[in-house]
Amino acid sequence: MLKTESPSSQHLELDQYPTEQLAAAFADDQLNAVQAVRAVIPAIAQAIEAAVPRIEAGGRLLYVGAGTSGRLGVLDSVELYPTFSWPYERAVAILAGGAEAMFKAVEGAEDDRAQGARDLLALNPGKDDVVLALAASGTTPYVLGAIEAARGAGALAIGIANNPGAPVLREADFGIILDTGNEIISGSTRLKAGTAQKIVLNTISSAIMVRLNKVYGNLMVDLKPTNAKLFARTVRLTMHATGADETTARKTLEQCGFHVKVAVVALLKKTTVQQAQGLLDQAKGSVRGALGR
Structure with a gap:
């Protein structure tokens, strides 16, 4: 069983907690997201250093994900324009299930590996593009299809996942493992796994912008x-x-x-x-x- 899916041995009576204790349990567990990111700073730095020359040469940041991971990619992409005057066309996010999935779950979309490849190829990726591929499980077929298409086109693929040894990490040029472990609510990776992903996206995109003199x-x-x-x-x-x-x-x-x-x-x-x-x-x-x- 994936670590992100396994039930937690802590807070076994979560549903019985008084409200203040319940809120504290959720907040305290988020600290593990920061620790997971801190543990892989060298890998994050390597990915940033590989990405900067491509972006300097005119490449784009292309985000790929499903569900919470995909929505986090959209969030990071759209905020680069007001923060750094980064052109919208140079920060593009694709989400399993299309634009509709930003606001409503599109069941089954993440299981279509071929669609992930098609959606990525529709962006005409090139050698200067950088693909940020996110999947908490690290096994999402849609994301794996996009990684395969990205590498086939010569783009740099950075895989971000929350389970050690996941395919998303192995198949990308650079793999960033955010080992956040299991969640307080079993399998709900919108919690600290999602928080760790957002931290990494903020870190990568902001660091690139610093290197670009923004x-x-x-x-x-x-x-x-x-x-x-x-x-x-x-x-x-x-x-x-x-x-x-x-x-x-x-x-x-x-x-x-x-x-x-x-x-x-x-x-x-x-x-x-x-x-x-x-x-x-x-x-x-x-x-x-x-x-x-």
Whole structure:
């Protein structure tokens, strides 16, 4: 039996717990998700280092999964645009059962290996693409089909699973095992197994964006402001990075379409926004490089 499916020997009277104890049991078990991720940091780092040159060369992040794993892939993909101005077409997620499965379980879709391959091939994967294939069990046929298709097309396949020795780990170019063990509610991998997967996805995609110069220090300087909250954030970030007052920061941002990177370089180098953009272009988007630091 898969470790993620085996009944837990703890909390055998879970249904009898008072509410506070019940909530504590669920929350405390999530700590095991963090520990599982921490245990495989070297493997995660290797996958990131293999992915970065491909993404730098114009590749895409392609996410594949079923059920909770697939929905986590969708979540990570759509958040890259507002956070890092990453084009939607370069972060694409496919989910067993199609778009409908994002909101409603599509039974049996995950068992179709051939469909996983077809859905992945429909994206026309190439040698610069990076496929993030997720399956808590590590045995999901849909995901295995996508991995096979990805590798056949020369794309980099990173398999993420929660059971040691799972096929998803063996068949990918890089396997990341998140050994979260059994769940408090037997087999419910939407719990800590899902949490561990989300941590890894956040880690991989965010680290890639850092390597692509989307971050200055620890500041989000390449965000895409799409609402009032994010426009306000661009002003605060610019003020923090440059020491400028709010009026100056806002005026400079208005001149460059609220692109924090450009405003920061313009203010610190005391140049026009056009000159600042030129410096960034020469430095491949690196604020440090543009500043000569």
